[in-house]
Amino acid sequence: MDARVGRREFLAGLAAVGATGLAPDVLRGAQARPPAPAGPRCIDVHYHFSSPGFIAAIKARNTGQTALMNWTPAKALEDMDRDGVATSVMSTSEPSVWFGDDAAARALARECNEYGARLMADHPGRFGMFATLPLPDVDGALKEIEYAFDTLKADGACFMSSYAGKYLGDPMFAPVMDELNRRKAVCYTHPFRGAMVNMLPEGHALGITLTTETTLTIQSILYSGTATRCPDIRFIWSHGGGTALYITSRLGAGTAPGSTQPNANMAALQKFYYDTAQAFNEYTLATFTKVVPNSHILFGTDYPFAQAGTVAKGLAGYGFTPANLRAIERDNALELFPRLKKT
16 A cells, blocks of 8 residues: 555545454354443553454464454454443554564554554544554664554554563664654553563463563663653553562662652653553552552553453452542543543
8 A cells, every 4th residue: 555645545445445344253252241330431541453464473373362363343342332441542462563574574564553543444432543563673663653653643652562582672672762752652562472481381471471571671661761762752551560560679769768759760650651451459559559640540451351341340449539540441541642532
């Protein structure tokens, strides 16, 4: 497709094809889940979708991500309606699109983003999109940022926590960070299943690996000076920031002896945004809410691996004030995505 084609013509063409036309059959049979939350309609910022090309890629590589392979727009909307979700901001889950071939990664990233744009056009207000980037191919990522932001009008960019063993603060990725900073972009990050994933039998290391990956890439952003150099990027970290909020002294974010003021690393941690996916129980929230301002906590579910109703029930049971809960479920996201105020 010629990237010079106008966005209106492009989206009109996508809508004519129909979002569900390329999707696999609807997954049948829903598990019993908590009832839809009362109150405001939620905005889910940790929400995975699957383009046909991405489904083919993970099936070919036997990643075992059945929920992603079975994802369809029809089932997604059914679950959103049931659980009180107004808008889901879509992102491609790990392992993302790069499997060693830059050209193939560029093509798959483009397919993911155009498919996401089609869903946004077909279902106005129901979906947003974090653009998939073909990193570690920096040149490809810069081209995709231009196309996804300027033509598709993506709501932000999606990172994995690492690419080919390099974390996000690595100098290799500085041109990408600088461009996103110039655009004052919202950048969502999802952990990548790194080398530790096979350290325990039967997949038991997966959750630990993903949590640690998020912590490592936050640390990379802090220690490389990326957070300071790129102050206009609004970073969103998955799963409540991994373990970062619970080991602040290890991140150099403790209060200096004799001082009552947090240092620069703590200020950076508190400037970041964090989603509630896998981080909505009373034990996690106790520290989460002590470190992070309520205004920087965002409703996230990890769909289709988890359900919005389950997350909403956990948050409702913690004891947030109604105003703070409404902010987490909706209003905080509106500050990042003001176009959704109409939904």
